[in-house]
Amino acid sequence: MNANKPIPPGVTIIEPTDALRRKAPPVMNRRLSEVAKEAEATIQSQQTAYQTRLAQDIENLHRIHLELLQTMNAELLEEVRFIAHDMKGQGTTFGYPLITRICDTLANFLAAKPPLNAKTLDVITVHIDSLHLVVDNALVGEHPDGLALVENLSRLLALVAPEKSGDR
Amino acid sequence: MSKHDRHLLDLSSLTILVADDNDVMRSTFKQLLRTYGARKIFEAHEGAEALQQIEERAIDILITNWDMRPIDGIETVRILRRHPVAEKQMMPVIMVSAHSTPRNVRYARDCGVNEFLTKPVAPIDLYLRLEEIILRPRAFIKCPSYIGPDRHRHDGRRYSGPKRRVQDQGKGQNGETAAEPASKPAKEASA
Numbered sequence: 001m002n003a004n005k006p007i008p009p010g011v012t013i014i015e016p017t018d019a020l021r022r023k024a025p026p027v028m029n030r031r032l033s034e035v036a037k038e039a040e041a042t043i044q045s046q047q048t049a050y051q052t053r054l055a056q057d058i059e060n061l062h063r064i065h066l067e068l069l070q071t072m073n074a075e076l077l078e079e080v081r082f083i084a085h086d087m088k089g090q091g092t093t094f095g096y097p098l099i100t101r102i103c104d105t106l107a108n109f110l111a112a113k114p115p116l117n118a119k120t121l122d123v124i125t126v127h128i129d130s131l132h133l134v135v136d137n138a139l140v141g142e143h144p145d146g147l148a149l150v151e152n153l154s155r156l157l158a159l160v161a162p163e164k165s166g167d168r
Numbered sequence: 169m170s171k172h173d174r175h176l177l178d179l180s181s182l183t184i185l186v187a188d189d190n191d192v193m194r195s196t197f198k199q200l201l202r203t204y205g206a207r208k209i210f211e212a213h214e215g216a217e218a219l220q221q222i223e224e225r226a227i228d229i230l231i232t233n234w235d236m237r238p239i240d241g242i243e244t245v246r247i248l249r250r251h252p253v254a255e256k257q258m259m260p261v262i263m264v265s266a267h268s269t270p271r272n273v274r275y276a277r278d279c280g281v282n283e284f285l286t287k288p289v290a291p292i293d294l295y296l297r298l299e300e301i302i303l304r305p306r307a308f309i310k311c312p313s314y315i316g317p318d319r320h321r322h323d324g325r326r327y328s329g330p331k332r333r334v335q336d337q338g339k340g341q342n343g344e345t346a347a348e349p350a351s352k353p354a355k356e357a358s359a
Contacts, residue, residue, distance in 0.1 A: 010312055014258065016305035020228060023182055024302050026175035027205065032295065033170040035204060039291035042199045046192060053192040085235055086190055089266035092288030093196070100288065104266075 043093065050094040054135060057087050061128050068124070074116040080124060081110035087131075098134045098146035102127055105153050109160075119160050126156065172292065177302055179206040183226060186211050187218035187244065188233040188264070197231060197264075197294070204295050215239025219247055222256055229301060231285075231294075234265035234276070241265070242279050249280040249315040257315070258308045260301040264289065280316025282306070 007013060060083055068076045084107040091099030106127040114120045130149055133139070139146040184206055188194040194211055201209050210225065212218035214236040221227065230248070232241040239247075241263055251257040263276045266287040273284050283297040306318040 008311070012310040013318075014254075014308040014310070016307050018305070020182065020260070020302045020305065023228065024177040024179055027178045028175060030176040030205070031172075032174050032176050033172040035176050036172055036292045036295070039200055039203045039295070042203045043196065043291055046196045046199065049192050049195060053190070082235065082237075085266060089287035090190065090193060093193075097288075100266075 047094060050090060053090070054087070054096070054099065057083055058128065058131050058135065061124075061131070065121075065124055065128060068116070068121060072116055077110055077114075077116060077120070081107050084110065084127075095140050096134065097142055098139050098150060099131065101150045102130045102134065102153060105150070105157055109157055114160075123157065123160060127153065176205060177299060179204055179298065181208075182206060182228045182302075183208040183210070184229050184231060185209075185218060185221055185225075185227045186231045187213075187215060187236065187241065189214050189236040190233070193233065193264075193289075196289075200291055200294055203291075204298070215241060215244035215247075218244055222248065222251075222259070226255075227259060229260050229262065229298065231262045231264060234263055234267055242276065245276075245279050245281055245316075260305075260317070262294075262297050262301070277316075277319055278314065280314070282317045 061080060064076050064079050064083070067073070068080075084103040088100050088103035088107055091097060091101075091103065106124070109123055114123075130153060133149065134146055137145075179201070184201055186194055186197045186201070186209060188197065188211075194213075198209050198211065210221055210227070212221050215232070216239045218230065218232060219239070222230070230244075232244055234241040236244075245261050245263070248259060248261070249257060260282045261280070262283045262285055263281040264285045264287060265272070265276070267276075268284075268286040276284055282301055285293055285297050304321075306321065309316060309318050
């Protein structure tokens with residue numbers, strides 16, 4: 001915002017207040033650098049909950065995949081994308097970057113609205129299998145085997161993807 | 169010295185609402201906020217529930233996920249920015265999302281989001297977004313094409329140095345000019 005410019009008609013500018021600053025004064029005996037370490041530990045403490053959720057998400061993907069095979073209901077593809085996108089957001093936060101990468105490729109593939117055909121179903125299958133592989137073998141962090149897996153998934157998608165959609 | 173070597177802000181008096189359909193992420197945010205000293209934390213499972221809570225309570229800051237059902241984070245912000253009560257309409261919002269491409273971040277900003285927190289979430293980043301909202305609040309803009317915080321973080325009013333931009337040519341030290349248009353289209357406004 002530049003106060004030297006006249007305010008165009010129809011535009012209202014409400015100046016900021018310091019209300020939140022007054023409500024949240026500095027704490028003299030606590031340093032951010034120390035609390036930041038505690039926050040990292042907080043993330044670690046959520047690991048078990050994350051792993052339980054991860055197993056549930058993969059199970060849900062399985063269930064929807066089976067339903068897709070039985071019903072060929074294209075609306076279920078959005079369900080798969082929604083779950084994959086959610087899993088993508090959590091993986092790296094909790095030490096599973098491979099989960100994030102696998103779900104990223106799957107979510108992006110489905111965001112491009114591919115037709116519901118055998119090829120698309122195969123792509124979903126191979127991604128679910130990959131997720132299993134990561135979890136069953138506890139491929140945490142940037143595990144080299146997992147990275148090779150992700151690379152192969154990307155190659156596969158380059159062959160079958162309808163077009164690059166970007167994120168979302 | 170660490171770049172984060174400064175006093176923590178006391179978040180205990182702030183009321184923070186966390187909207188996320190993922191129970192693990194919701195719990196993680198709650199735990200992180202507690203670690204940073206927040207005490208009054210409320211939860212919502214999706215946008216409609218968040219808006220309901222905003223109706224019922226005096227929320228200071230909303231932290232919302234983007235992808236939620238039935239009402240996602242973006243729609244929640246759009247509705248909030250048209251709220252008839254000024255305090256609620258101007259509520260600072262932190263959007264959390266794995267939709268982190270520049271295009272999506274710009275889209276969220278143009279919908280009236282104050283801060284964008286990318287997934288995977290780095291714990292320190294959550295605090296830094298809160299700190300930004302608390303210590304460096306921005307003006308709130310209302311115009312036909314946009315309602316939300318000023319999308320320019322730089323406050324031109326505080327700049328007192330020489331004007332070197334092409335568009336500043338012919339202006340005095342304080343930016344005054346005889347040829348300044350009386351008005352500009354809203355989209356060229358600082359919003």
